[in-house]
Amino acid sequence: MKSKKRLSLGKGLAAAGRSQTFLYLGIGILLILFPIFDSDTSQVNVAAVAGVWILLALGLNIVVGYAGLLDLGYAAFFAIGSYAFAILASGQFNIHISFWILLPASALIAAFFGVLLGAPTLRLRGDYLAIVTLGFGEIVPRVFRNASVFTGGVNGIVGLDQPKVPPVFGWSGNFGFNPIPWYYLILGVIIVSLFLINNLRNSRLGRAWMAIREDEVAAAATGINTVTTKLLAFALGASFSGFAGTYYASKLFLVAPESFSFQAVSVVVLVMVVLGGMGNMRGVIVGAILIYTIQTYLLIQLPGWIDSATAALNIDWLTKLDLGHYAQQSNYLIFGLILVGIMLLRPQGLIPSAQRKVELELGTSEDSLAELQGQV
Amino acid sequence: MPILEVKGLTKRFGGLLAVNNVDLSVEAGEIFAMIGPNGAGKTTLFNLVAGLYKPTSGQIFFNGRSVYPVREFWRTYSPPIAAYYTVADAVRRGVGLGPLPLGLKPHAVTTLGVARTFQNIRLFSYMTAVENVMVGEHPRMHAQVWDALLNTPFARNEERRVRDRAMELMRFVGLERYADQYARNLAYGFQRRLEIARALATEPKLLMLDEPAAGFNPQEKAELMQLIQAIRSRGITVFLIEHDMKVVMEVSERIVVLDYGEKIAEGPPQKVRTNPRVIEAYLGKSA
Numbered sequence: 306m307k308s309k310k311r312l313s314l315g316k317g318l319a320a321a322g323r324s325q326t327f328l329y330l331g332i333g334i335l336l337i338l339f340p341i342f343d344s345d346t347s348q349v350n351v352a353a354v355a356g357v358w359i360l361l362a363l364g365l366n367i368v369v370g371y372a373g374l375l376d377l378g379y380a381a382f383f384a385i386g387s388y389a390f391a392i393l394a395s396g397q398f399n400i401h402i403s404f405w406i407l408l409p410a411s412a413l414i415a416a417f418f419g420v421l422l423g424a425p426t427l428r429l430r431g432d433y434l435a436i437v438t439l440g441f442g443e444i445v446p447r448v449f450r451n452a453s454v455f456t457g458g459v460n461g462i463v464g465l466d467q468p469k470v471p472p473v474f475g476w477s478g479n480f481g482f483n484p485i486p487w488y489y490l491i492l493g494v495i496i497v498s499l500f501l502i503n504n505l506r507n508s509r510l511g512r513a514w515m516a517i518r519e520d521e522v523a524a525a526a527t528g529i530n531t532v533t534t535k536l537l538a539f540a541l542g543a544s545f546s547g548f549a550g551t552y553y554a555s556k557l558f559l560v561a562p563e564s565f566s567f568q569a570v571s572v573v574v575l576v577m578v579v580l581g582g583m584g585n586m587r588g589v590i591v592g593a594i595l596i597y598t599i600q601t602y603l604l605i606q607l608p609g610w611i612d613s614a615t616a617a618l619n620i621d622w623l624t625k626l627d628l629g630h631y632a633q634q635s636n637y638l639i640f641g642l643i644l645v646g647i648m649l650l651r652p653q654g655l656i657p658s659a660q661r662k663v664e665l666e667l668g669t670s671e672d673s674l675a676e677l678q679g680q681v
Numbered sequence: 682m683p684i685l686e687v688k689g690l691t692k693r694f695g696g697l698l699a700v701n702n703v704d705l706s707v708e709a710g711e712i713f714a715m716i717g718p719n720g721a722g723k724t725t726l727f728n729l730v731a732g733l734y735k736p737t738s739g740q741i742f743f744n745g746r747s748v749y750p751v752r753e754f755w756r757t758y759s760p761p762i763a764a765y766y767t768v769a770d771a772v773r774r775g776v777g778l779g780p781l782p783l784g785l786k787p788h789a790v791t792t793l794g795v796a797r798t799f800q801n802i803r804l805f806s807y808m809t810a811v812e813n814v815m816v817g818e819h820p821r822m823h824a825q826v827w828d829a830l831l832n833t834p835f836a837r838n839e840e841r842r843v844r845d846r847a848m849e850l851m852r853f854v855g856l857e858r859y860a861d862q863y864a865r866n867l868a869y870g871f872q873r874r875l876e877i878a879r880a881l882a883t884e885p886k887l888l889m890l891d892e893p894a895a896g897f898n899p900q901e902k903a904e905l906m907q908l909i910q911a912i913r914s915r916g917i918t919v920f921l922i923e924h925d926m927k928v929v930m931e932v933s934e935r936i937v938v939l940d941y942g943e944k945i946a947e948g949p950p951q952k953v954r955t956n957p958r959v960i961e962a963y964l965g966k967s968a
Contacts, residue, residue, distance in 0.1 A: 501830045508829035508836060509822045509843075512808075516816045519805035526731060526799075528791035528820030528883050537826060 336492060340485050350484035355597045356491030357553045361570070362577040362593040363498055363586065364545030369575065370584035370658070371511060372538035373518030374427075375435040378442025380570035381422070382415045382543035384562075386550020388449055388456060389414045391560040394466040397457065404468035408494075408551050415547030416540040423539035427532055442571045450562035461561030465554055480555075487556050494548055502586060505541065514538055573600070580647055582654030591655050604640060608633040682745055684709040684887050684918050685730065685795075690739035692725055692942075699725040701942040702739070707887065712909065712919045714933035716926075718962055722942040723922045724800055727889055731797050732790040743793050743887070748785050792820045796885035798876040800892045800922075806865035810856060810875050813864050814847035817882025847882060854878045854908065870901050877908070881917075888912060890921040894928045906932045930954065938962065 340349045361383060368376045389411040393402045402410075426437045449456045456462065468490070472478040480486045505511050513534045516524040525531050554560045563569070573596060581592020612629035632639065647655075683706035692700040700722040707713045715723050728734045730741055732748065741748040785793070796817075805813050822843060828836035851857045854874040859867055864875060873893060880888055893909075894902050902925065909932055913919055923929045929936060930950045938946040938953060940962040946953050953959055 504832040505829050507840075508832070509819060509824050509840070510826065510829045512812060512816055513819055515808055515812075516805050516819075519807060520803050522733065522787075523799065523803040523805065524816070525787040526733070526791060526797055526803075527817045527879060528788050529816070530786070530788045532786075541826075 340488060346484050349488045351601065353484050353488040353491050353556065354553075354601075355594060356488070356495055357549050357556075358574070358577065358597050359495055359590050359593040360491070360498060360549040360552075361546055361574045362581065362589045363495075363502055364542045364549070365574050366542075366578050366583065366586065366589045367502065367505070367514075367545070368538050368542035369578050370589070371506060371518070372514040372535060374535060374538060375431055376438045376539075376542070377435045377567070377571055377575065378422070378438035378440070378445075379542075379546060379574050380565045380567065381442045381445035382419060382546040383550045383553070383570055384445050384449060384565035385418050385543075386411045386415045386547035387554040387560045387565070388462075388550075389547070390551040390554045391462040391465055392455060394555070395462050396464055397455075397462050401466055404466060404551070404555055408548060411551045412544040412547035415550065416544040419539040419541075419543030420536050423536045427535045427539075439567070439571075442567055446562045446565040449565075456560075456562075459562065461559055463559040465558055465560070467555055467558070482558075487552075491552060494552065498545060498548070499586060502545075506586075510534070510537060576644060580644065580654060582657040584658035585654070585656050588654050588656030588658070595655070599640065599643060604636050607639065682709070683707055683742075684744055685920065686742040686745075687726075687730070688740045688742070690726065690729060690741065691737045692722075692729055692734060693737045698942050700729065700736075700939075703939070703942070703944050705937050705944065705947065707918060707920050708935075709886075709918055710913070710916070711935060712913055712921070712933045714929045714936045715920070715922050715939060716924070716929055716936060717939035720941075721939040721962075723939055724891055725942075726939070727797060727891055727922065730790070730889065731795060732785050732787040743790075743795060746793070748790055748793065788820065791883050791885075794884070794886035795889065796880035796883045796887070797889040798873070798880055798891055798893065800895070802869075802872050802876055804864040804872055804876060804879070807863055809861050810864055810867060811844065811847050811851060811860040813875055814850050814878050814882045815843055817879040818843045818846065820883060847878075850878045850881055853881070853911070855904075869896060873897075873905075874908070877912075881912070885917060887918045887920060890919065890923075892922050892924060894923055894925045897925075902928055 339352065340346065343349050361379070364382075365376065365379050368374050368379070390404075390407050392398065393400050393410075394404060394407055395401075422438070422441050426434055429437060450459055453459075467480045469480065470478045470486075476486075480490075513524070513529045516527070516529060517531055517534060521531055574593075577592040577596045578589050579592075580596065581590065582588025608629040611632050615623050615626075615628060685707040687703060687705050690700055690703045691698070703722075703726065715726070717723055725734065729736050730748070805816060808816070822839055824833075824836040824839050827833070828839075848857060848860060851860050854877055856867075856871055856874055856878065859871060864872065867875060877888075877890070877893070890909075894905050897905060906928060909919055909921070921933070933950060935948065936946075936950055936953045937944060938956070938959050940958075945958045945962060946956045948956075
């Protein structure tokens with residue numbers, strides 16, 4: 306009887322797996338064909354930039370979602386990836402290393418800085434770690450702004466190299482400002498990243514991260530070196546933002562320090578991860594797309610919509626209030642309200658990981674190893 | 682040779698002397714119990730051995746090798762590093778600090794062959810039971826970061842092997858039916874067993890159990906005693922803290938008694954049971 310039950314369960318799982326495969330296959334085909342449906346390629350361009358945010362969110366998800374380390378300075382690694390590319394592939398010092406070499410190289414550079422930041426700070430727990438990473442996230446863009454000899458200061462570096470491939474189908478192979486190759490490039494990078502991160506999660510390392518997140522003391526007592534394991538989370542998380550940084554800088558043709566501020570990057574990416582569902586890659590992707598859409602589409606269109614709505618209603622005092630103007634001014638307020646609303650409705654995230662779901666209902670242990678050892 | 686030897690071990694928490702100048706040695710292959718009233722310093726001693734706390738003074742040897750202080754270790758193996766410690770200690774003393782608090786990290790103690798369970802069960806609640814045990818195998822796995830990233834055949838094989846071994850341990854503690862349940866959903870007694878399985882997964886030579894029978898009914902206690910015997914017959918030395926006298930007297934070969942952080946008695950169960958100081962510690966002075 307027992308075996309029968311298991312068999313039917315197995316069948317159910319297989320069926321679920323098959324329909325899921327079809328779903329992903331469908332989404333994949335849609336994504337590949339997407340540029341064909343978009344005649345003026347403006348939406349393709351938007352999608353390509355959204356891809357950068359997805360990549361950032363996936364990287365931060367390793368640190369926050371898997372290893373449970375609250376990192377508020379993720380923008381720093383994004384900035385490091387961007388500037389590494391900008392310095393090594395532009396007229397700034399007349400160094401022109403190929404984009405295709407720098408894409409993995411800047412991931413390594415970002416990972417190195419991940420270790421550099423992680424090493425002194427990983428004894429700290431939750432809130433304290435968050436504060437230190439926040440500081441790091443503020444320092445890095447400031448260094449780039451002030452070290453103007455290397456980085457061009459406030460103006461940043463303009464005229465970065467762009468990738469090239471051998472010409473195909475009558476296309477020159479120059480990426481330039483044509484969004485279609487950029488779109489396919491980021492699509493490829495994301496698919497590879499998904500594959501790599503999925504492997505990580507199901508590996509020995511992923512299991513160690515989860516163990517540390519659940520109970521650091523017990524993890525150490527079972528033989529996990531908590532320091533190196535956390536460092537690896539920082540390094541691997543940072544490396545994906547290195548990819549994103551290189552891509553972003555090259556696509557934009559320039560880097561400037563203010564694109565890496567706390568409110569522009571670190572917080573937004575964290576919101577994507579938390580709101581999408583920490584520790585769940587699908588959730589994080591959905592979160593990234595949603596937040597990006599709200600920021601670049603909804604918030605910008607909203608004043609216009611309000612204006613046309615009040616005009617249509619044609620009520621004198623309502624038109625005089627000029628609500629559209631206020632909506633434009635209180636952009637961030639509206640953004641905040643939307644976030645609060647979503648978090649109230651779905652505190653576990655849009656697509657939570659199975660573990661997070663139960664955790665949120667029942668709480669988790671909060672002792673840290675350093676705290677225990679710090680007792681004199 | 683004793684598998685674990687503790688010499689003059691002292692631990693102070695501010696004004697509280699939790700463990701005071703304790704000497705004890707656990708022989709390889711025995712079942713050794715530590716008893717004592719609440720607050721006697723038993724768990725503190727466990728934490729000291731496991732590397733969670735650093736001793737105020739004293740030495741800990743595992744298989745004749747120093748776990749703490751590390752200075753002794755380096756003095757034999759690397760004079761330059763030992764010299765660094767000497768200088769650093771001198772500087773710290775000069776500015777009014779104590780010597781560098783250096784000992785092996787908890788994970789290093791575990792890889793030396795000391796595994797433990799916790800008094801208040803500490804499982805990875807939101808991982809499945811078998812995953813909990815697999816975490817215990819972590820230090821003996823060899824897949825590197827790139828193996829993990831690319832899911833190489835090596836990593837896949839190792840994962841399969843480790844899962845099989847974990848399942849074997851689950852069978853050993855009698856939990857194979859619950860392998861895919863979240864640890865936190867297991868019944869209390871099963872959680873204790875799962876913690877033991879996780880500790881065994883690290884392939885310890887010495888297993889330290891902190892009150893394994895707490896909250897058990899007589900039936901569960903009998904099963905636990907069987908399990909402890911079975912663990913010992915695998916060649917693992919068992920060092921346990923226990924309050925339940927019946928379990929202690931029946932299962933252990935030697936007992937040490939702690940009171941107010943001091944060792945007040947040591948010996949076989951029959952002898953310890955009749956020791957007047959032990960009776961006094963447990964029942965109070967007779968009027």
